[in-house]
Amino acid sequence: MKDYIEKRVLEVAKYIIESKSTIRKTAKVFGVSKSTIHKDMTERLPKLNPQIAHEAKSVLELNKAERHIRGGRATKLKYKSL
Template sequence: MKQSVDDRAAMLGEYIVQNKATVRRAAKQFGVSKSTVHKDVAERLRHVDMGLYKEVRDVLAVNKAQRHIRGGMATKRKYEHKSRK
């Protein structure tokens, strides 16, 4: 049986809050696209559970603030690996 989109939004929200997960990680875990995760937690979750929506919004704000750091670290690892060859 397929789950409803509201149930999926709540499950995604709980996963993101419990694991401090990124949208990409949540999408991979649930087997849906990043667009689906974002739409579920940014729009649908607001109508399902306002408290959870606010918690998810806070986690995603932290992830967004740290995004440039993670990208920089990935680039650093990439070029360190290339220089070793």
């Protein structure tokens, strides 16, 4: 793996853990695709640092469990503003 990829993977993991950010928000911040962030967190990070990978995975699982709530809230706000 190239050095800049390793650096990005660790930076992204640190950002996700600290900010409890979703994949989409993280992708926007780092200027890469959602697929890249997902691949970084699920395939590359466990090879680089398993402990950080476990922490990041916990955050991403929590976000996944809550996504239906965020979607409902967004829909409610959309129709409330109309």
